Amino acid sequence: MIKTIDGAIRVAMADLYYLKRNILTVLITVLVLPLLYFISFAYGLGSTVDETEGVTYIAFVIPGIISLSTLSSCFSTTANKIMLQRRFYSSFDEIILCPVSSISVVLGKSILGIIRGLLCSTVLIVLGLLMTDDFLITPMLLITILLSCLTYCLLGVVAGFLVKGVPTFNLFNSLVILPMTFLCGTVFSVSAMPSFLQVIIAFLPLSHTTNCIRSAALGWEFPWISLVLIIIYGLLFLIVSKYLLDKGRV
Numbered sequence: 001m002i003k004t005i006d007g008a009i010r011v012a013m014a015d016l017y018y019l020k021r022n023i024l025t026v027l028i029t030v031l032v033l034p035l036l037y038f039i040s041f042a043y044g045l046g047s048t049v050d051e052t053e054g055v056t057y058i059a060f061v062i063p064g065i066i067s068l069s070t071l072s073s074c075f076s077t078t079a080n081k082i083m084l085q086r087r088f089y090s091s092f093d094e095i096i097l098c099p100v101s102s103i104s105v106v107l108g109k110s111i112l113g114i115i116r117g118l119l120c121s122t123v124l125i126v127l128g129l130l131m132t133d134d135f136l137i138t139p140m141l142l143i144t145i146l147l148s149c150l151t152y153c154l155l156g157v158v159a160g161f162l163v164k165g166v167p168t169f170n171l172f173n174s175l176v177i178l179p180m181t182f183l184c185g186t187v188f189s190v191s192a193m194p195s196f197l198q199v200i201i202a203f204l205p206l207s208h209t210t211n212c213i214r215s216a217a218l219g220w221e222f223p224w225i226s227l228v229l230i231i232i233y234g235l236l237f238l239i240v241s242k243y244l245l246d247k248g249r250v
Contacts, residue, residue, distance in 0.1 A: 008100075010100060011104055015081065016112065030077075033072055034068065038062070062124065064214060066124045067210040072177075079169065081112065087165055102245040109153075151234035180207075183201050
C-alpha cells in the first residue's frame with residue numbers, strides 16, 4: 001500500500017507543479033460553472049420557490065451544486081489531462097514506462113482532479129454556511145465529498161483512456177456527463193419525474209452522490225446504501241482503468 005501511494009504521488013508530481021504555478025487560474029476556471037448554477041438557481045429560481053422537501057430551496061440546492069461540482073471539476077480535469085497527454089503531447093507513454101504499478105498510475109492521474117474538486121467544494125460549503133442556517137458541516141459530508149471526488153476522477157481516467165480525440169470526448173460528455181448533470185436531483189427533486197425515469201436515474205452515480213451530500217449537509221437520515229454504491233462505482237472505475245492500462249488499451 002505504501003509503495004502504491006508513493007508511486008501515485010510520483011506520477012502526480014508534474015500535475016501538482018502545474019497546480020502550484022497556476023493556482024489562481026485553476027480556482028477561477030473551476031468555480032465559474034458552480035457559481036453560475038448558484039446564482040441562477042439559488043437566487044433566480046429560489047426567489048420563486050418557498051420550500052423543497054421541507055427546507056428552503058437555497059438549502060436544498062446548495063448541496064446539489066456541491067455534488068455537481070465534484071462531477072464537473074473532477075471528471076473534466078482528469079479526462080482532459082489524460083486525453084491531451086495521450087493524443088496531442090504523447091507524454092503519457094513516458095509515465096507508462098516508469099517503474100510504478102498501474103494502480104499508482106491511475107491514482108496518480110486522479111490527484112489533481114481530487115484537489116480541484118475539494119477546492120471548489122470548500123468554497124461552496126462556505127457559501128452554504130453564509131446563505132442558510134440549515135446547512136451543516138458533518139464528518140459524513142466531508143467523507144462523501146472526498147469519495148465522490150475520487151470516484152469521478154476515476155471515471156475521468158476511464159474516459160481519458162477510451163476517447164480517441166476531441167469529438168469522442170464531446171460525445172462521452174453528451175451521453176454520460178450532461179444527462180447526469182440535469183437528471184440526478186442536483187437542482188430539483190426527482191420525485192416530480194415519471195416513475196420509469198426515476199428508476200433510470202437511480203442507477204446513475206451522481207444521484208447517490210447528491211443524496212449523500214444533501215442528507216449529510218441538512219441533517220437528514222444518512223443513506224448508507226447510496227454511500228456503498230458510490231464506493232462500488234469507484235472500485236468499478238478503478239478496475240476498468242487498471243484493465244485498460246494493463247492490456248495496453250490506452
